[in-house]
Amino acid sequence: MNKERQFSVQKSVKLADMDLPSDLKNLSYPQCTALCEEIRSLLIGTVLKTGGHLASNLGVVELTLALHRNFDSPKDRIVWDVGHQAYVHKILTGRAGALETLRQADGLAGFPKPSESEHDTFITGHSSTAISAAFGMAEAMRISGDHNHYAIAVVGDGAMTGGLAYEGLNNAGKSRSNLIVILNDNNQAISKNVGAIAKYLTKIRSSSDYVRAKWKFESVIRKAPAIGDQMAVKLKSAKDKLRKNLVQTTIFEDLGFVYLGPVDGHDSEALDEVLDVAKSYRRPVLVHVQTTKGKGYKPAEENPGEYHGVPRENPDIDRIDLDSKDPELSIDECFSTVFGKELTQLGKRDTRICAVTAAMKYGTGLQFFYAAHPNRFYDVGIAEQHAVTFCAALASMGMTPVFAVYSTFLQRAFDQLIHDAAISRYHMILGVDRAGIVGEDGETHQGIFDIPYLSLIPGIRIYSPATYAELQMCLRKAVCEDDGLVALRYPRGKESETFPLRQDTAFTYIEGSELLLVTYGKISERVYHVAERLHNEGISCGLLKLTTVYPFPEDALEIAAKYPRIFFVEESSGAGGLSEKFVAAMMGTGWRGGWRCRAIDGFVQQGSVCECLERVGLGENALYACAKELANESPA
Numbered sequence: 001m002n003k004e005r006q007f008s009v010q011k012s013v014k015l016a017d018m019d020l021p022s023d024l025k026n027l028s029y030p031q032c033t034a035l036c037e038e039i040r041s042l043l044i045g046t047v048l049k050t051g052g053h054l055a056s057n058l059g060v061v062e063l064t065l066a067l068h069r070n071f072d073s074p075k076d077r078i079v080w081d082v083g084h085q086a087y088v089h090k091i092l093t094g095r096a097g098a099l100e101t102l103r104q105a106d107g108l109a110g111f112p113k114p115s116e117s118e119h120d121t122f123i124t125g126h127s128s129t130a131i132s133a134a135f136g137m138a139e140a141m142r143i144s145g146d147h148n149h150y151a152i153a154v155v156g157d158g159a160m161t162g163g164l165a166y167e168g169l170n171n172a173g174k175s176r177s178n179l180i181v182i183l184n185d186n187n188q189a190i191s192k193n194v195g196a197i198a199k200y201l202t203k204i205r206s207s208s209d210y211v212r213a214k215w216k217f218e219s220v221i222r223k224a225p226a227i228g229d230q231m232a233v234k235l236k237s238a239k240d241k242l243r244k245n246l247v248q249t250t251i252f253e254d255l256g257f258v259y260l261g262p263v264d265g266h267d268s269e270a271l272d273e274v275l276d277v278a279k280s281y282r283r284p285v286l287v288h289v290q291t292t293k294g295k296g297y298k299p300a301e302e303n304p305g306e307y308h309g310v311p312r313e314n315p316d317i318d319r320i321d322l323d324s325k326d327p328e329l330s331i332d333e334c335f336s337t338v339f340g341k342e343l344t345q346l347g348k349r350d351t352r353i354c355a356v357t358a359a360m361k362y363g364t365g366l367q368f369f370y371a372a373h374p375n376r377f378y379d380v381g382i383a384e385q386h387a388v389t390f391c392a393a394l395a396s397m398g399m400t401p402v403f404a405v406y407s408t409f410l411q412r413a414f415d416q417l418i419h420d421a422a423i424s425r426y427h428m429i430l431g432v433d434r435a436g437i438v439g440e441d442g443e444t445h446q447g448i449f450d451i452p453y454l455s456l457i458p459g460i461r462i463y464s465p466a467t468y469a470e471l472q473m474c475l476r477k478a479v480c481e482d483d484g485l486v487a488l489r490y491p492r493g494k495e496s497e498t499f500p501l502r503q504d505t506a507f508t509y510i511e512g513s514e515l516l517l518v519t520y521g522k523i524s525e526r527v528y529h530v531a532e533r534l535h536n537e538g539i540s541c542g543l544l545k546l547t548t549v550y551p552f553p554e555d556a557l558e559i560a561a562k563y564p565r566i567f568f569v570e571e572s573s574g575a576g577g578l579s580e581k582f583v584a585a586m587m588g589t590g591w592r593g594g595w596r597c598r599a600i601d602g603f604v605q606q607g608s609v610c611e612c613l614e615r616v617g618l619g620e621n622a623l624y625a626c627a628k629e630l631a632n633e634s635p636a
Contacts, residue, residue, distance in 0.1 A: 012034050015039070020093060025069050056084055077138075077152065078119070079151065081127065081153065083124035087099070089119070104440070106605075132164060135151070150279065172284050181287070334365075338472065341368050344372050356377075384410060384413040422459055426485070440606050459484045461487070463487070506548050515539060521549075526613075549578055557586065566586070570598075574599030594630055
């Protein structure tokens, strides 16, 4: 710690009484401890009510405090990888009073958001981006002549399974920028980390005596007034050269970074010391910090995976052991679990079926397949690009790979879908989970872009079931009958228990004559109720609910061509969506009727699913008004 730092003699401090974040620099270590306890209490009491990411935030309380004590945000640019662990950062930058609005409509975002605060330097939500972003900021500082401030990337060890993190490290290591990477190592992503990198970090942790002594030595010589900064740097440089000849280096040092750590991420004094040393180098530094996910809350410490994200307004929910040998001890029945169980049954009959996940075994329902067929289950880490190419290679050898992935995360593998899978027409299945509006996680997580970009891929077949039965039928058809690249997209949560249409893998149809409503997916129930209301008003309204949404079934186009007016509704981005392709296909048949579509325009902010749908014009009343207006128009 800097010797000139003056501590307050006040015995205790409260968040409400502080000028944040500047007052944090004046705290004594006992005050730091008390403040961390207050923050943890605030997190537990609030997040269990609002829902959100709990365990990850409990684990970075001391680390976040140390960052704001040693750096000057926002002049020093702190970038949080993924950003789900930035609640403490938001609290320490003056947003504690808004925490009760977390992830609600017009409330505090669950991820960093520059439009919310100048302290949120970069929008995040997806993994492994922070090093690249922070390096870009550090280079911008250098170019503009600012050599006094730093860019700091806070990256979890789970994010280090993503290839983009290494692209950033590789490019940054050769620079002379004021870049500091904080590796927040808690041996946990959402589930337990997998792969060689996880084993490598374990090896570093178990052989850390030398590096601990190294940064302690550097801290001492940095503070010695008789030595001074320049001599300290020269001594450290000479010692580093000697070490390279005597001791095996880390991968981070081989990439050009100074490596400091591991350091206890819950020891405020140790964190202050190591960050002070990191700043002194004025070149890329990686600080390896060990933390405990869920720190300070026993249920989260014992089961960090289950408490990674907690539901809203349900503090008494029964907790589940995600590492249990019994896969039935899982979440309630939903589209994800129905998908996982059906795939498990198919795997019993066909030993060529393989299941692949990108660090989301439980989120995608694949724990059932893992329990039944562990030798054909692959968790590749947070590496969607690798997952798609890996699946394509499995398919090239006669296997039938099924990659279950959230819609928002599949976006990162678009090139591999085209280049590695579609061109060669390999038979592989994408289980596109969380398709459509997902709600509180906001614009970085809404699954509204998979239809536009997947439907661009030549030869692809896309299903969008609205019920569990349709999901099961479509999965069986995709695995056992289809060929080439197949996408099976399904929503978050449960099916409607009142959905009245028969189940089919192509489409279902209710006949009318004046107006045809066309739709697909979970929103079909709302569109059905619109059709009912119009029928009750004497408007002969047909309903065409697509299950095979692309390419369009020829029979469905023939049915639509009989109607003078068509209203297409989709819970997807309208730009490049199915409504555009459907009307183009209808025009190709010579149809020239009245046409309306209702889809999503732009990004969708956070809120409940119902709030989000209302906001983008997909509420039942808005759909009814639009459909009725079209029904009353004269045919073109």
